[in-house]
Amino acid sequence: MFQPSPWRADFPAIAALERQHQTYLDSAATTQKPQALLDALSHYYGHGAANVHRAQHLPGALATQAFEASRDKVAAWLNAADSHQVIFTHGATSALNLLAYGLEHGFNEGDEIAISALEHHANLLPWQQLARRRNLRLVILPVNEQGFIDLNQALQLIGPRTRLLAVSQLSNVLGTWQPLPALLAHARAQGALTVVDGAQGVVHGRHDVQQLGCDFYVFSSHKLYGPEGVGVLYGRKQALEQLLHWQFGGEMVQLADYHAASFRPAPLGFEAGTPPIAGVIGLGATLDYLASLDALAVERHEASLHQHLLRGLADRDGLRILGTPQTALVSFVVDGVHNADIAHLLTEQGIAVRAGHHCAMPLLKGLGLEGAIRVSLAVYNDSDDLQRFFDALDQGLELLR
Ligand SMILES: Cc1ncc(COP(=O)(O)O)c(C=O)c1O
Structure with missing residues (x-):
């Protein structure tokens, strides 16, 4: 079922990014800005x-x-x-x-x-x-x-x-x-x-x-x-x-x-x-x-999108989620596929996520990894953003495996 974001239109850059066929899922790195700013x-x-x-x-x-x-x-x-x-x-x-x-x-x-x-x-x-x-x-x-x-x-x-x-x-x-x-x-x-x-x-x-x-x-x-x-x-x-x-x-x-x-x-x-x-x-x-936002509505929206993201990733074979993410973001790796290759194919399809060590090199090294893909969410994301990400991921993995 489509889950819209009631706050999406408050962030003019989201519409601009859509016109450039970009889906922004890298808000843990930095966020888009509200019109009020x-x-x-x-x-x-x-x-x-x-x-x-x-x-x-x-x-x-x-x-x-x-x-x-x-x-x-x-x-x-x-x-x-x-x-x-x-x-x-x-x-x-x-x-x-x-x-x-x-x-x-x-x-x-x-x-x-x-x-x-x-x-x-x-x-x-x-x-x-x-x-x-x-x-x-x-x-x-x-x-x-x-x-x-x-x-x-x-x-x-x-x-x-x-x-x-x-x-x-x-x-x-x-x-x-x-x-x-x-x-x-x-x-x-x-x-x-x-x-x-x-x-x-x-x-x-x-x-x-x-x-x-x-x-x-x-x-x-x-x-x-x-x-x-x-x-x-x-x-x-x-x-x-x-x-x-x-x-x-x-x-x-x-x-x-x-x-x-x-x-x-x-x-x-x-x-x-x-x-x-x-x-x-x-x-x-x-x-x-x-x-001015309804804090409970924001929390519910973010929690529901996060669950959607977790479920979608868990449904895909050979994919490993790092830790047990509780809020807003999920990092994952795919068996036998380099994270930079996945990131490259996602980028080609207009999906903006982050790949690499996420400025936490010792942590990634401790997990035995060179890097991971991180998908992160914000109030302006909706379920269509996630669908576009999943479609692009499936296409990318089909090419890579
Ligand atoms: C947990 C954490 N601490 C500190 C920072 C550093 O923030 P900034 O680069 O804005 O100084 C970041 C940025 O990604 C972060 O995620």
């Missing part, structure tokens, strides 16, 4: 751009007002207690690098950082490099066959030497929600700081950072239907106070002379230089749009 960008640039936090003139005051209104909207979206706990960065990657540099002073030789075996490179490499700089031990929490961090082992590996735990909320390869409440509670009881990579998780459902109980939560705007070049770092008040400044320049400074300077606290102290003003304002408009 295009309108906000056009309004900002069409009515007078200005820098924020520095000019007294009217355009500057309006830009600052809109920019700070977005900070309030992000804080509300995450249920942060205070918008000063929201720092704008250039993406999840830059937020995680900010943390790895800003917290570096608190680590001593022999301290441990725990991450999981399924992390995206963005939540692996900043910690790996910090460990190398400071002679720390990077502890890798194992992942079980279903695709979840193995809690029993994790609770043993996170101990009094663990100074920081950094884990993904929702795996970008396996589509599994990680057991965060137990992990975070245990890590905090050991005195460790906790970092949640919400890059994929933030896109599906609303998440309350206070309830989650993490010290830091990061995400990228572009995966949440917003513009690129904007990321969010949320921090608990006491955790933010532990951050040392890491990038220096305009706007983050309190007082400066030639040989010394003092710096502002969060958030502005961690937003050196001109921020991505239009992008931040655009993210605010995107959140307004998302907040």
Whole structure:
């Protein structure tokens, strides 16, 4: 039975892609954008751009007002207690690098950082490099066959030497929600700081950072239907106070002379230089749009398409799904066929999916794979998108096997 998306027409690029005979099933990499975002960008640039936090003139005051209104909207979206706990960065990657540099002073030789075996490179490499700089031990929490961090082992590996735990909320390869409440509670009881990579998780459902109980939560705007070049770092008040400044320049400074300077606290102290003003304002408009949707209807729509995708893949011979995906995406391999060959034939038929290691090389290597195909869904997808994908997959496999 045809399952339409009631929100498809809100995303003008989907119709444009259809005219180019393209079916977009790569939203875990980045999403298409709602008209509300295009309108906000056009309004900002069409009515007078200005820098924020520095000019007294009217355009500057309006830009600052809109920019700070977005900070309030992000804080509300995450249920942060205070918008000063929201720092704008250039993406999840830059937020995680900010943390790895800003917290570096608190680590001593022999301290441990725990991450999981399924992390995206963005939540692996900043910690790996910090460990190398400071002679720390990077502890890798194992992942079980279903695709979840193995809690029993994790609770043993996170101990009094663990100074920081950094884990993904929702795996970008396996589509599994990680057991965060137990992990975070245990890590905090050991005195460790906790970092949640919400890059994929933030896109599906609303998440309350206070309830989650993490010290830091990061995400990228572009995966949440917003513009690129904007990321969010949320921090608990006491955790933010532990951050040392890491990038220096305009706007983050309190007082400066030639040989010394003092710096502002969060958030502005961690937003050196001109921020991505239009992008931040655009993210605010995107959140307004998302907040206007019926959250339960979105959840049902995504769940139903996901089940459809899982069933369709399970019905096909010789195909292996990685882990037990719960939300929005499925990664798979086909016995005896290289993932790049499948991707090539899908691309030729206008199906946009992702192939390769998905920026999680150690995870794929651990699974004995060079790569996999990932199909990922968003609110604008409908069952016809999946049908086109299945038809193209069947044709491709017929040629390849
Ligand atoms: C789980 C996860 N973490 C972090 C990132 C990095 O996001 P960005 O490239 O927007 O900084 C991604 C992007 O794919 C991701 O899926």
